[in-house]
Amino acid sequence: MKKTIRFWGLLSAFSLLLCGCSVSKFIPEGSYLLDEVKIESDNKEVKSSEMSLYVRQTPNAKWFSLVKLPLYIYSASGADSTHWMNRFLRKIGDAPRIYDAGLAEETRSQMQQAVQNKGYMGARVELKEEKKGNRLKAIYQITTGEPYTVEHLSFDIPDFKVHDYLMADSTHSLLSEGMILDVNVLDAERQRMTDILQNRGYYRFNKDFITYQADTLSGSKKVDLQLKVLPYQRKREDTPSPHQQYTLRSVNYLLDPNLGTSPAGSLLDMDSVQAEGIKLFYQGTRPFLRPGLVAASNRLRAGELYRVRGVQNTYSSFSRFSILKYTNIRFQEVFENDSAYLDAYVTLSKGKNKSLAFEIEGTNSAGDLGAAASVSFSHRNLFKGSENLTLKVRGAYEAVTGLEGYANSNYMEYGVEANLSFPQFMFPFLTSEFKRRSRATSEVSVEYNWQIRPEFERTVASAGWSYRWQNRRNTTHRFDVLDVNYIYMPYRSETFIDYLNYMDEINPLLRYSYEDLLIVRLGYTYTYNSSGASAQKTAQRNSYSIRVNVEEAGNLLYGFSKLFHKHPANGESYRMANIDFAQYIKGDFDFAKNFMIDERNSLVFHVGLGIAYPYGNSKSLPFEKLYFSGGANSVRGWSVRSLGPGGYRGNENTMDYVNHTGDIKLDLNVEYRTHLFWKLKGAAFIDAGNVWNIRNRENQPEGLFKFNRFYKQLAVAYGLGIRFDLDFLILRFDGGMKAINPMYTGKDRYPIIHPDFGRDFAFHFAVGYPF
Template sequence: MTSVLRYTLYVPIALFCCLLQACSSTKTVPDGDALFAGYSVKVDDKNDSSKRGKLLQTELSATVQPQPNASILGMRPKLWIYNAFYTEKEKGLKNWIQNKLGEPPVLLSEVDTSSINEVMHARLHNRGYYKNNVQSDTTIKKKMATIQWTATVTEPYRIRKIEYTLNDSLPVHAELRATQPNSVIKAGDPYDLEKMIAERARIDQVLKNRGYYYFSPDMLIFSADSTIGNRQVDVLLRLKQDIPIHALKPYKIDDIFINANFTLNDSLSVSDTLRFEAYNYIPNENYVRARHVVKGMFIMRDSLYSRRNHLLTVNRLSGLSAYKFVNLQYEQDTLRPQTLDAFIYMTPALKKSLRAEAQMVSKSNNLAGPGVTVSFRNRNAFKGSEMLTLDLTGRFENQVGGRRSTTEGESEEENPAGLNSYELGAQATLTFPRLVSPFNLPNLRSAFVPKTRISLGYNYLNRVQFFQMNSMNASYAYNWRPKQTVTHDLTPINLQYVRLGSQTEAFEELLRENTFLRRSFEEQFIIGSIYQFTYSMLSLERKKHQFFSQATLDVSGNTVNALQSLLGSDKRDDDAEPPVPARTIIGQPYSQYTRIDNDFRYYLNFSEKSQLATRLIAGVGFPYGNSTTLPYVKQFSIGGPNSIRAFRARSIGPGTYNVSNQAFAFFDQTGDIKLEANVEYRFPIFGFFRGALFLDAGNIWLLEETYTDTGELEKPKFEAGNLLQELAVGTGFGLRVDVEFFVIRFDFGIPVRVPYLPEGERNVLSDFKFGFTGENSMVLNIAIGYPF
């Protein structure tokens, strides 16, 4: 590291240390008291064969209240802010900063160790350690106190047997016995009160799905007999006495009323009822037709009440875009006492809405410009809760200034003309809350609404100095989720048509010089299918380990090519004399390829706001048959704010390929293969500010070498043995403003390894330049949302 860099870093570090010294952690601690700086909990389980020490340590640590001031790497930024801006005034800026961004010191006098000892003792008793000892030891040094709790446990009491003490007077007793084989309480396990509570909830859930609408977990009582000796316990389960008789009987569903246009001032009038199948539909079909609503119904007349079917119905109906609230209630039928009438109240959402969103984007590669999106939504387009979305977009980007290197020496020159483009687009999407198919598909028993999407769009792109491009797309897709963690998205019909308009001489010259780029723009008619499988645990709360995987299979041209082969059409052959051209549809060559990629992520959650996030992306595309290259829109690229953040978007690869005027190059680098890995540690700073440290690596490659028209090697192909040497590597740090409903992200990327430099010169960290100009400098990425 150069002396300039060291000096640049030492100055802020020195200033920061001075600030910390001025804002002593104990500045506002009263005399005779101390700052509660930290604690530890140790569980001595050497005489415990169950070896639950770590579990007990985590549980006992959660009983310590209050918690010490929040710290990061031993530092307490919120406490320092409180001390630095401390004031006794009740108003003013200092008071606002002190109380909103800061945090008062947590004092030792606020920690009641004797009460915490009793709580820990009770927790251990509930885990089967009837004989345990909890002690605390407090150490005070320079008005900073730490407390160590030590819990000593011996062999826990274990369950010898579990019995259900029931009689046969009511059917519920037979139902309870039937649940016993699946009990979470097993003979030989340590006694555990948490398991008893979980067992009561499990039994209640089973009975709720068998018609026992009025049953509840607190009607069950567990009693433990620990007098049998040898550290053993007999567990007995029984019903409480004096339980209302209606809670011990199963109920069936009788009449079902669906109010499909409910407001709070409505009164239910049976005279307005429309009978559809076995349902009473209220008031009429002027809003949503009954046949579309009943597809989300999983409760049926004369069936036993089921809590599972209840939740399934509510979730399914709540997923309809035409409604914002769904409520399902039951009342005991007056004529048939052991039946329930079901009442479903569905409150319509705002049917139509119009939204405009303006954006101003500024990038570290000197590209800047405004954008606007106008969206219209109709949440009930054809009285079937269909969502009709119309989006109109306009974007403009201009490179104001900027510098570019040339191969004619090491000089840099300004870009006097600027590089600008604008884009106009229109997209229409119609989403049906059901699977629309010529075949009779069964109704999926899922809490998530299956959907059918029909999309049609047009986009006009004007790269002022190069070309104009018109593109159209159309698709027909299905989306369904059999369970919370799994999503299937099948697009059997995917059409894309891209046509170049007028071209400048500069662009035509680029196509002549760049064989790979020229071929990429040749075949721009895509007719194929896409299947995407997603497994995600991100919606599951309170999970320490979370996984996400999204695999995509994209194919094009196979069906059309097979049909043309059956009809005797000649195959494309570039080596023939004369060459046989590519097969066409409506006079336009079409692409034939298979593209596979997977985005895998793993999240390790240390706390609610502290997380280690990792990602691995791997993908490959194979052109064949009617194509020699992947279409430009299907090729892989790398770099940018959501990729390798130390490099500008699409500026890396393929492999070691180097663009002489890379900072100015308009056509981004693309390839057939992609490999990318990211690691990011996210941590809280204070308030809604979050920090991050990250490391990114990856590159793209070609499957085949490309040559210029003169026979010179243009771009190398992928070689497995060179993979590690050709990875681009970047690191850096980030600041995020996270206000729950949106995140503004500032990531500062620092290049570590540059693959397009000569061997021996690719590790550039030692030449890092603090700032945003010149080679090996930082790259600032400004974006909305987290990168992954």
């Protein structure tokens, strides 16, 4: 700890020295470096963090909110801007932010307007400048005063039909007597009312037709507020008229047409077919999408009132079609007698339906070098329903070292897999309404893998049937209806069998990992992300995510076996086709919370908990289902599969990674993320966690989970990381140091006090953020 404090102290002193020596040369005479911006408010309802959005000029960025190192890097450059080193330092650094009085006044004015818009009409924002040498600190002091409140609320809606629609939903109104006269709330109510009417046929309605009139009572801060809905006027000189409701007269789908200026004009040279109330126009012998599928994905209904929600849902529905390049919806107005109609034209533009890809990669397994290559073929419209078929063939070779007594020291792997996905629910008994509400994909997959090592041969065959759907923008569901994995060991050398026999007392899980096994499971995963953003990107605002997973395996097979056989044939476990099958239940919970400090800094908290319980036909979980700790996404002071369970220390055996597993896992992480420069981002983290066993293992009594000691067995690590944000992916490099090591006692238990770099450091490379 003292070394860490000394390091940061030296870094800060060095940075200040750099700054003092070099920043001044970039500050013009009579100007000031904007050193800090501070916002002070006398009202807790007006938060300084909200007002920071209006700051037009910010100080130079700080690494981890501590040191302005990018500024010092820039300032280390020389005056000659043509020299490559100076250009490089200026590119990766951050130029000094020279205080601009004009921008400061603009900030003050906009901030004052923002506070007044919140209902504090008499609010004032004062700008205070504190100068010290050639540096300046800008302080914005907010004085809100008393807010204006709504004393009486009334509505002026002369159109009776519009009035009835809006009043029918008045329970959800954002307006009420006694509320603060907040302009933001008033505008949100305008948008809410507009959404109601646009989903009741009012195609031409927008929120500009809704206005407010506010009259203040003399000598007080009470307001009489009236909401008005203005009649329809296309132009100012037009005569006002009632707002018109539009009905969808026809819904037309144009499949990959050559559009002219008018959609209707493009239909003359196209063939057509009708399906469930829509008309499909296409070129060629037949449409590239099945008419029934297009109709099932359509959310626009001829004969019904226009609804903007139907337009949005149609876009969302067709976004799942991988064969489509883009979707475009346009409307043409038609007036007949006193009625208004819309003809909808939905253009579906076709993309490439076939592709071929090659991949070559290098491998490194515990120092054994090798190479792998794969070729994959994709067809994105296999049955003319945007079904995506992917076929992949993979081969790998690795030179295995350190094996004695084997003539062949090569590792070969061959694999083939097929995946077919459908852009809809392929399942009976579901109502058409449920299918329409859900953005769903169905997936069927088959995979075969053959591993050939000097010690053994292993084949892994798997097949899966799953569904993924969204019924809200932030929520994703995945249901694995059937997932079958079959592990078969056709060959084990005599030397390897002798080794397993020798390891039975030391490492009983090892033999279980090299036996034939059948896993038949089903599972459900629920994921929620409040920002709706990709997990690969850090959200640009406060957000959180939740993932819950539940799965079970073997219950159906166990019940089937029990039905025909009262007791297992071998007295230990039932078998299916002479193969042991796994039986267990497993649950995982994952929560991450992201706090944005400013546009360059954020703080992320993460909690991960997993529990799995083998029972019935299984005494232990399959090796692939056991939890492990350590690695790039867990406690980063340990390498993968090297921590736990509990206080288990392990031994020097090369296969001991099998023993560093458990039935329970807990991860606790906090990570400070900061933007450094260019595409580089940095992180400082503290991790804690471990794995434990539910049942006692003879060689691991310290690995058994107990409530009165598990918290004493939490491993703790700290470290720093670098991320390369390449937009399409994030490359991550993390270096972690052990802080508390539950595998040891005495002074070795606390390496944070007595660090040993060779013993306590672990380096990790990964793609994407850890949580």
